[in-house]
Amino acid sequence: MTTEPAEAGRDPEAVSKFVEGFAAQLVEAGMQRMPARVFAALLASDSGSLTSAELGETLRVSPAAVSGAVRYLSQQHMVAREREPGSRRERYRVHSNQWYEALTNREAVLKRWENALSEGVTSLGADTPAGRRMAETLAFFEFVDGEIVAMMERWRVHREERFGRG
Amino acid sequence: MTTEPAEAGRDPEAVSKFVEGFAAQLVEAGMQRMPARVFAALLASDSGSLTSAELGETLRVSPAAVSGAVRYLSQQHMVAREREPGSRRERYRVHSNQWYEALTNREAVLKRWENALSEGVTSLGADTPAGRRMAETLAFFEFVDGEIVAMMERWRVHREERFGRG
């Protein structure tokens, strides 16, 4: 009996095609290529987690590339790292059914935009046309901040109706 | 009396500092550098519009660079091009107070994500753990689609209360 990889019994080509296609979307949305590919591979795995070696193998890249990608992804809170007990291996896990909530946790990003705009209002002058345009944009971002929180609450209700507690 | 540039009477250094800072945020969010700088410059202009020559001058780049950046921005519907009557000059205009609504018009982007996910569900199998994860993610995107439309309606009301019809 050979050691079965966790993801046996699937058409590897279909999986690979999905992984690369989804990664391409992420790249287009601004993510770096390697993190995008690693993330897509995790998303397409049944367990939602893979080891560094498995990632290197399915994506045909070096351990160094996996290491860099995973560091990025965990900084973005898109994957969690966990140590396999009794082993030197590390597993990387996509936060099961809530990974996409990270997309809306742009707290830090929005705050930086708001800071930039706020400086703009000050340095261009709140009473100038450009300053007023900035101020309105800033108000929009602040509005969105709040709306997103409310939206996510509605989603969780909606989700439970459709999928149960997951 | 010298020919005043439209944006006279402002501290050019403060303006430039804002432009570069805001452009940097846009770059970090995935936009290419030159379109980001051009867009930020338009945003910081009092009239909300600049000619190609003015853009080249304030950003210190060649006409060719402006041309490429502007093509990108108008494809994204972030700026409008208008011809100055009685002149060969073109003006590029940031859609005054509604440019940021373009950020939420991600119709096409969301649809592409949804397609990719939908293919994922099919190719990985709707009855597999990975397939179910995909399906839930897809449902999330569809939910967000609808929520964004409703949010923008609320924003317009909110905006009118605060800023009037603009």
Next chain:
DNA sequence: TCTTAACTTCACAAGTTTCTGAAAGAAGCG
């Protein structure tokens, strides 16, 4: 404590991207 598997860091080569100058292409105006 030593060995060894696993991950990380680093310098560099390969590959892209980006901006420029030059030349070609439009369009107003006489």
Next chain:
DNA sequence: CGCTTCTTTCAGAAACTTGTGAAGTTAAGA
């Protein structure tokens, strides 16, 4: 119709990114 002004296209140089191999670090297990 041709001159002139402005914009676009294109090939190539420069700068930046990205992934690799190799060396270094960490920690499990004997």
